[in-house]
Amino acid sequence: MSSNAKKTNPVAQAWLILYNVAMTAGWSVIGIGIVNHFIKHGTNKGLYHQVERQLLFFQTSAILEILHAIVGLVRSNAIFTFLQVFSRVGIVWAVIWPVVEVQDNIGVPMLLIAWTITEIIRYLFYTFILLGITPRFILWLRYTLFIILYPLGVTGETLTIYNSLEPVRESGLYSIRLPNVFNFAVDYHIVLMCTFPIYLIFFPQLYCHMFAQRKKALKGDSSSEKKSN
Amino acid sequence: MELQILHSKNKSKMCALQRLSSATTVRDIKELFHKQNPKFYPSRQSYRLEPRSKSLKDSDTLGSLDLSSDGVLYFKDLGTQLGWSTVFYFEYAGPLVLYLMFYSRLPFIYGEEYAYKPSSADVVKIAAVCHTVHYAKRLLETKFVHRFSHGTMPIRNLFKNCSYYWTFAAWLAYFINHPLYTLPMYGDVQVDMALGCFIFCELGNLFIHLALKNLRAPGSTERKIPLPTKNPFTLLFALVSCPNYTYEVGAWVSFAVMTQSLVGLLFASVGFMQMAVWALGKHRSYHKEFRQYPRSRKAIIPFIL
Numbered sequence: 183m184s185s186n187a188k189k190t191n192p193v194a195q196a197w198l199i200l201y202n203v204a205m206t207a208g209w210s211v212i213g214i215g216i217v218n219h220f221i222k223h224g225t226n227k228g229l230y231h232q233v234e235r236q237l238l239f240f241q242t243s244a245i246l247e248i249l250h251a252i253v254g255l256v257r258s259n260a261i262f263t264f265l266q267v268f269s270r271v272g273i274v275w276a277v278i279w280p281v282v283e284v285q286d287n288i289g290v291p292m293l294l295i296a297w298t299i300t301e302i303i304r305y306l307f308y309t310f311i312l313l314g315i316t317p318r319f320i321l322w323l324r325y326t327l328f329i330i331l332y333p334l335g336v337t338g339e340t341l342t343i344y345n346s347l348e349p350v351r352e353s354g355l356y357s358i359r360l361p362n363v364f365n366f367a368v369d370y371h372i373v374l375m376c377t378f379p380i381y382l383i384f385f386p387q388l389y390c391h392m393f394a395q396r397k398k399a400l401k402g403d404s405s406s407e408k409k410s411n
Numbered sequence: 412m413e414l415q416i417l418h419s420k421n422k423s424k425m426c427a428l429q430r431l432s433s434a435t436t437v438r439d440i441k442e443l444f445h446k447q448n449p450k451f452y453p454s455r456q457s458y459r460l461e462p463r464s465k466s467l468k469d470s471d472t473l474g475s476l477d478l479s480s481d482g483v484l485y486f487k488d489l490g491t492q493l494g495w496s497t498v499f500y501f502e503y504a505g506p507l508v509l510y511l512m513f514y515s516r517l518p519f520i521y522g523e524e525y526a527y528k529p530s531s532a533d534v535v536k537i538a539a540v541c542h543t544v545h546y547a548k549r550l551l552e553t554k555f556v557h558r559f560s561h562g563t564m565p566i567r568n569l570f571k572n573c574s575y576y577w578t579f580a581a582w583l584a585y586f587i588n589h590p591l592y593t594l595p596m597y598g599d600v601q602v603d604m605a606l607g608c609f610i611f612c613e614l615g616n617l618f619i620h621l622a623l624k625n626l627r628a629p630g631s632t633e634r635k636i637p638l639p640t641k642n643p644f645t646l647l648f649a650l651v652s653c654p655n656y657t658y659e660v661g662a663w664v665s666f667a668v669m670t671q672s673l674v675g676l677l678f679a680s681v682g683f684m685q686m687a688v689w690a691l692g693k694h695r696s697y698h699k700e701f702r703q704y705p706r707s708r709k710a711i712i713p714f715i716l
Contacts, residue, residue, distance in 0.1 A: 360591035366673035367586070 194255050199312045201246065206305040208240035213298045216291070226291040230278060233294065241274050241297075270297070273339055276356070277374070283349040284342055292338025296331045303327065325396040332392065336385050340378065347371050412473065412482070416444060419462040419485035433474030437467045440484070454563040457487040492563035499553040502572045506580030507546035513584035514539040525590050532594060534602045538587050538670045541609055542580075545662065548617065556620050579681075583674045595671040605669030612665060615658035618644040623655070636701050649705075650713035652697055653690040657711055660686060687711050 215233040220226075230237075244267045251260040273293070278285060307320045349355075356370040412431040417424055426447050428440065441453035457466045460476065462485045467476065514535070518526035529535070586592065595601040622645050626635050637652075639645045647654035660683045667675030687710070694710035709716055 360586075360589060361593045363593055363596060363671070364673040365586045365589070365593055365671060 195312060198250070198255065199309060201250075202305045202309040202312065205240060205243065206302060206309060208236060208243075209298055209301040209305065212236045212240065212294070213302060216294055216298060226288065227286045229294065230285040230290050234279075237274060237294070238279065240301075241270055244270065269339075273342065277343055277346050280355060281346045281349050284346040287342055287345040289338040289341030289343075289345060293335050293342065294338070296335030296338060299327060300331050300335070321399060325392075325399050328392050328396075332389055336381060340381055343374050343377055347374055350374060414440070414473070415483045416440075416458075416486050417483055419459060419487045422462065422485075425486055431473060433472060435473045436469065437471045438469040440473075441469070444486075451488065452492075454492045455489050457489050458484045459487065461485065489565060491566040493566050493569055494563055495559040496553055496557075498564060498569050498572060499557075500550060501569060502576045503546045503549045503553065505573055505577040507543055507550070509577060509580045510539065510542045510546075510584040513581070513588040516588060520585070521588075521590055530588060530590075530592065532592070534595060534670060535587060535592065537602065537606060538666070541606070541666060541669075542584070545613065548613065552617070552620055556624050558624060579674075579678050583672065583678055586674055587670050587672055593671070595669070601671070602669050605665045608665035609662050609669060612658045612662035615644045615647065616655050616662065618642050619647070619655040619658060622648075634700065636697065636704060647713070648708075650708060651690075652694040652708055652710050653686070656686040656690050657713075660711075687716060691716075 212233050215236065216229065219229050219232045247256070247258070248260060248264050248267055250256040251258040251263045278290065284290070303320060303323050307317075307324050310317050310320060350357075351371040354370075356368065356373075358366060358368045360367045412433070412435075414428045414431055415424060416426050416428065426444065428443050431440075437458055438453070440458065441456045444456060445451060445453050459466060466487075467484075473482070513520055514529055516525045516528055529539075622640050622642065623637060625640075626637055627633060637648050639648045645654070647657060651657055660679060663675065663679035663682055667673075667679050690711035694708070698704050
């Protein structure tokens with residue numbers, strides 16, 4: 183978590199360093215798990231199962247970042263952080279985890295690779311910042327790799343959601359049917375379909391925003407680092 | 412006196428205005444700028460003393476702004492603007508039409524089996540009337556009652572607002588007019604009482620709007636604290652700053668109870684949250700503006716908020 187801290191509370195500092203180090207380690211473990219799986223099996227089948235526990239744990243812990251933003255521990259916009267974390271946690275817990283049929287689809291390794299590399303660099307970067315160092319190489323990685331990783335991740339996510347539509351429709355997962363006393367119904371597969379226009383609308387905006395952030399950050403003035411997602 | 416107009420984004424020189432005086436207002440500047448740059452009509456222009464400082468008011472004079480003779484103003488383009496009334500007409504007409512489409516069960520909504528065969532249930536018919544009257548009332552108020560202090564809003568608000576109103580109206584209408592609609596569990600008692608509350612709240616909301624309109628005579632700039640009038644519906648002013656919002660929330664909660672619709676409740680809740688924010692803001696402005704503003708008043712819910 184970035185902390186352009188002027189008035190540094192040592193306990194807060196310690197906690198943030200601990201958090202970012204732990205997250206870096208966690209995602210590295212996931213990364214190693216992914217590489218390991220491909221070396222051993224050469225296929226993405228079973229990949230999710232291999233890294234499931236670590237993924238669930240470390241992606242879900244990102245919820246703490248929302249708290250950090252709300253409490254002001256970190257100079258990030260709480261709403262943006264919420265949206266970012268919510269979409270990740272949503273995909274993991276509300277799509278991949280419950281819909282077993284989707285776990286071996288090609289979108290999963292795509293999003294796993296994109297998320298893992300992004301997160302390792304991101305948390306590593308924050309750790310350094312908190313320690314008072316601004317390593318230009320990590321800064322460069324952070325603001326350059328997204329050019330490939332962001333579209334890769336989004337493609338993986340949308341493919342995964344797309345592949346979940348049929349199984350969800352068949353099983354009626356998370357769906358409420360009529361008639362009932364509340365006169366209310368939810369068709370989860372329609373909810374999932376609604377995510378596509380959202381991706382369509384927001385992806386270009388966020389992608390361009392990141393290019394703008396890149397320009398600012400790599401201008402040689404890396405102290406202007408502001409959390410971009 | 413001469414003034415340079417610079418663009419607030421890149422400080423590039425846009426134009427220079429001459430023969431100004433300390434009595435020239437920001438409004439006058441906007442007119443002059445518009446003559447030189449026809450694309451930027453006045454309501455689209457915003458000026459600041461610094462590239463990122465607050466927008467200046469139309470009524471501010473150059474003299475009051477402490478600008479030296481080689482003064483500089485920073486320009487910002489607010490984007491395409493639409494009148495408030497225009498936006499309101501669109502955002503209210505949508506729900507009115509959409510709900511009736513669902514009520515008449517157009518074929519593409521519930522399928523051919525139910526096409527053009529509205530429900531025979533009384534409550535469903537009553538709900539259609541209530542919903543339609545509500546939005547018809549809003550359209551009429553926009554035309555004849557409301558007086559808007561800000562002339563325009565950016566065009567993206569049109570899309571934002573219409574998305575909200577139209578989507579919710581369709582979602583609400585879909586379930587109430589559905590062939591598998593479940594009647595209210597307490598039957599006629601529930602429907603009649605909730606309908607009574609709905610009508611009461613609609614009237615209340617209307618009378619508050621009228622009272623607010625009559626608070627100031629046309630042409631006058633006098634600002635007054637709203638107080639209860641001879642109309643008993645306006646007694647709510649004694650308890651809250653924005654009784655129009657109170658009545659509005661009441662109307663939608665009544666509608667939700669009458670139709671026993673969860674989406675109705677959701678709509679009432681979301682509306683309440685937004686109106687509470689507006690009410691608190693208005694309440695604060697009233698306090699700031701009037702020293703003797705009644706302390707016992709709350710913003711939107713008597714005694715509570």
